[in-house]
Amino acid sequence: MSFAEFFKSSVLEARLAKSQVMVVYDPEGRYRDVCLGMATEKRSVVDGSESSITSRAEAIADLGKLGDHQIEQLLVYVPATKPLEDEDKQKDPFSLYGVCGDVFPSGDGDNYLSLCLKAKPDHATQVRAVFDQDPNPSFAVIDAIGGGLSWPNLRALLKVESTRDILFALLVPSDIQQSALKETDSWVAEAKALLQASIGLGLKTRGKTWSAIGDELWRFVLFSEFVFDLPEELPPGLQDVPCASAAAQPLIEDMCERLRSDRRTQNAYIERAEAIEAELDLPNICGHMADLGERDTFPFEERTFLLRAMEALARDDTDMVKAIFGRHAQSVWTGKGESQAQWDLIRSAFSLMECCQDNDRQLSEHARSMDSLIELYVSQLREVDRLHREFEQAVSDYDWQDVQGIMQPVQQQARKQYGKLIEKVQVLFTKHLQQSGWPVVGRLANADVFDKLVAPKLQQSGTKVAYLMVDALRYELGVALEKQLAEDGKVELKPALAQLPSITLVGMASLLPGAGTGLKLVKNESGYTPFLGDQPVATVGQRMEILRKRYGQRFQEGRLEEFVRNRFEIDGDVELLVLRSVEIDSHFENHPDTAPTEIINALKRIRVAVHKLKDAGFSEVVIATDHGFFMNTHAGAGDTCGKLQGDWLNEHQRCLLGEGSADSHHYLLSAEKAGVRGDFTSIAGPLSMASYKSGMLYYHGGASLPECIVPVITLQLETQEQAPVSQATVSLNYKNGAKRITTRLPVIEISLDTQDMFSVGNDFEILLEAHDKKGEVVGEAKPGGLVNPATGTITLKPGDKVQVTLKMQMEYEGKFKVKALNPSTMVAFCQLDLETDYTV
Template structure:
């Protein structure tokens, strides 16, 4: 069998089949023996029929006259159904300008193969590139007959031993990757005397000369350093560090390209072992201590230390106030290999991203505050508008909630953005308070808190749920709206809270009758509100008052709505016209000095409110109004001494860190005094507030404050919801598969893998994407949220993950309630609340156990 002849004939037949006419230029007459064998007789000057790989083709050969060749073939190619033809031109270079065969070339194609290249292609089917290169080295002048003998193994030896050892590897690059990643075949390579072939392969493929007497394990170490250092060096935008001086540089562009491609193949094809291989080379070369500027590191991240250097650099950018540059860098590194290896590292990048976002918003809002005039309505509008100043508070809340779960946070950039936030809040509070005072302590045309019941709740179709959330800021109400099903009819409007912005006043202002008669009062030295002569100082008094004025009222705690089975909840609210749902979680955590816990709680309160609205809809209460008694200021730490103000003294009825209520006393510097009568109250009391974001020396070490007239404290959300009718979960609803769930939760952040299951998994090409809401549930309440998602789109505000068919993604859950003993992972359909997945059993929570 003449394998070389057959291979060339096959290649030529493929070209003829594609284009019909092939003009074959053979400048070195290398293929003359092949043509003679193909012709099978003497040349005649005619276009003779030949059999080419089982197909009849006309063959015309050049013998000094291009016109002769053209005339010979024209009768066969100018017909309506032209015959396939090969025009062989030995000793001719192609003339791209005025060849008499140009028309034929345009109708067909020109072909300029090299004998050595075709021979190599054939030989590589049986041998590695190193062996083939030694057979057909450039300095060997081999003829067609020589190549034919080599291909027939006449003097060429047997087929590749290395390929037989790596029988499952496809291609020489895969052989090298499999060898570098796994030492289990070393003894077989040495025992079968394939080391020389391996050395030849490395040299031919990568351009690296290995010692001829090395064991495969030693050769592996040298080659691995060469490959990873080569990729790393090529990705740098600065001079190589001295640590790489002992590692050869790929000698040619082809070798450099092969080195890069092999490094990529190691990461993609051997993901389980690549981190250990890279860490080994990093230690051997001492790269983690090399003085390499972070800006000079490329985009590939060959080694683990690169990601850590770049994260530190990103933190430095934030600390320097270069927030846009930091956000750009975070975005560029989102798909860094090492962040897929260690999702906990991605949490660090997410922390930096949130820091940079807060810093960026603080700069923008600060500039707008500086340019703002004294129109209190304009201040109110700028804070509550879409994309308005409330985004500053939202960015701060998201950052503070996120970093509570991290053991290691870059302190300097965090301190910078916290200071930026606090300074911006202070300037905002100071100037807004002045604008508010200048307008007579009223915001024209704005909905006042005392009119929420009469103008909003009373006008809703019955039954209606009235959710009263203690200390929910305006921005949290907006986020709540985003977490409700898309089919819900939702509106959010701002309202101005009653002063002082404390619970006894704000909750009373939300009662029926407050629009007609509302005042501040004290009874026996106790501060409260008064409606129609009724003094309301606490929740019990407000509850009795509401029940007396609202027919068929049902009063529930948020926990009741979340924990009761739907059947019992339905019975509980049956016949009700108004269902009051009380939530005190935010204020309770903040007021009791649990700043760390309060940050954790805030996100889950939003989710639990959304969950409660959906459960109430399933129980027959499809209309809801959600509002708050007041908002809050919440800083990372307690106010320092420069922000602490002496209390006014005098006859003190009530003292909070952000307000004083009483009679007489002094006006400490940095405060503003207002009489209760000026606020429209029938009272002789005075109120004193810090003008900015300062606090009275009222005891305690709270970072959570309310009571004052800042936008964050005074502006409350009024969320009106018409939930869609309950929908039975369809049997066709896409199931999801959750893998990698922990046997027990020992860290607040843990990961699972999520993918579509069922038909979506079996037939991904015809399936559609599915949007899901993954949560952590304990005793009916949400106790954790998704913090990050890798390899899928994630809407952080709505807490929705968009799953693509055939794609797996990694979820990083964030547990926010340390007190739970166990939990379950639940994946819901956000439109119907149907459960697409629930952990088959409770997962114990043992934080701090590893």
């Protein structure tokens, strides 16, 4: 292979296949002919040599074509030095294309000498001698080095030409290549000579089989890359391990990078690296070394990068954290589910802390009034709650593995930052609450939702309306749900102000017709009962009876989960269908540690229900909730509030109804000012986010933004289907066809191809689940990264191939099916049969 062919295939084509866009900076004009020869029907090449203005316009136009899928790749050739400083990049009109994709040269490995050493790996000495005489030899001079073909038996058996490809085949031979190597040993002598000449490996094994030679070759190649990358001297215990000379460094690093980046060889690389690490006892021998370089050849090195990221996070070095994240995104060890769980946790902690800092800086600008504070919450402050929930979900996903408590400092730091911000916000909220009262004039009150958004739709006979009453659907979840429902019709999200006290008993009653004017709390022996006029509405039956009396045969109700599971039929005369869901609140009340996962299932059910409602002829959907909630994971053991003196009834450890005097730790409002009618004069509660009882990880009932700002979603269902996902082909794969999983966090590869030219630009959403033989869910896509933490879905474009960690239930063992599902219809695109084979 000539040097030009090597540069074209191994550098330009290989990188364009990954990034689609690439800028080549070439002040010597060395690579111009190769670049211009790359143009094809689907690959545009822009030459910046002739006219800067013309080439700029051409590059912009071609980038647009790439976005419209008219072309697949864009290569921009610039006969100038690559800009290094930010100021130079701003002046360079072609820098933006490098940001969109890749840049050549991108490091020391891209200098001319390094590339020539990679192209002529078995003639490194001669290549260096040529460069000693001439620092800029022509391609023809390089091509002439070592003339003639060597290794005839290896070339014939392996069906490859270059030394680099022979080495790669000896490391990871295909089935055909492996069979050819087994049939004869005529290649062994050539292999010994080639390994000695190209990378300096003098084989010690006397075996003449590929397995014996392959074991030694793998150990030599991986250990050599580890040594080349090590900033300090090798420990004494490793100094006698065979290692390549410096002349072979470009080839060694190139081979390792190729093994890690090629999905066909990644699993083999992981297995070999883990075995070699254990064989050489690297974690123990090198455990004292703080800096292991930039490459994570072995898995224990990745753990040092994780620790460095944690240390950078602790000292608030955001640039370092981002740099480590960016580098790790390309790591082969993301193919291990256990590794992904660690990184997902630290990424979610970083995102939470960064968002807290951003909102803290802006808080003072929105502190002047309750209306301004609410506006900040619904526009961006609710993102803090979302990221906190996703962080706690990542903690839940990883805690069972963290037996040594490695992640405890990160957890404490993130929770402390969140708690600091949320308490600052709460002080402002309760201050304005006492001044302006509740609900805020001019904003939608939850008690008016039915009369304003549901009842008017039912005035016209024949209009079928579904009213979903979802317990504890706080505002940030409504934002996530709104995005997911967009494909089913015209969707609108409104913030509403929950009825005080923010408890289920009152909140669900406030969603009934006439609640805005008729809801009141009547004192009884054990507390207070909500009444609507003279009718008690404390139970589900009593609340549904209010609707039945008003709408008669036009009304039907049931549990949302039962509707999704086809356990009841909708009567033909029904025009108002009420579906009730309590899973979020129930799970948080009983299992707060794992409750974030239930949120995914609840939103999945809502989405499936909406799709079924469309099929059942419903044209309107209104989704409302009784209250929000707060996840109190940042509180310490003594972070509670003493009860206010007076005659009070304690509601949910966050609210007091009755009468008494205020103190410095409580807000106190008249019942009228708080928008509550009842047999009491006042309502009070903690000024902070504390409760009256210690150890509560989840609560509602009080007055705070997360508890009292709730979503109302209205949806006009469309009959026409959008984004025809059925026209896409989804494929699942596990470890190149393996049928047994050895970890409870297996990584599944999902690929998506379109069958329809009109679907090329569409995003497609996929739900990944594992089902046992009864159809019960025994594993789900682990939230975080590519997996939407609110919905559990993965969004792909045609041509995407991604790796997703499947989180299996701890107690399940046996055969199961991994299914790629349509999240709206739950129809399976494809499935994969697997079986557990856990070692412990």
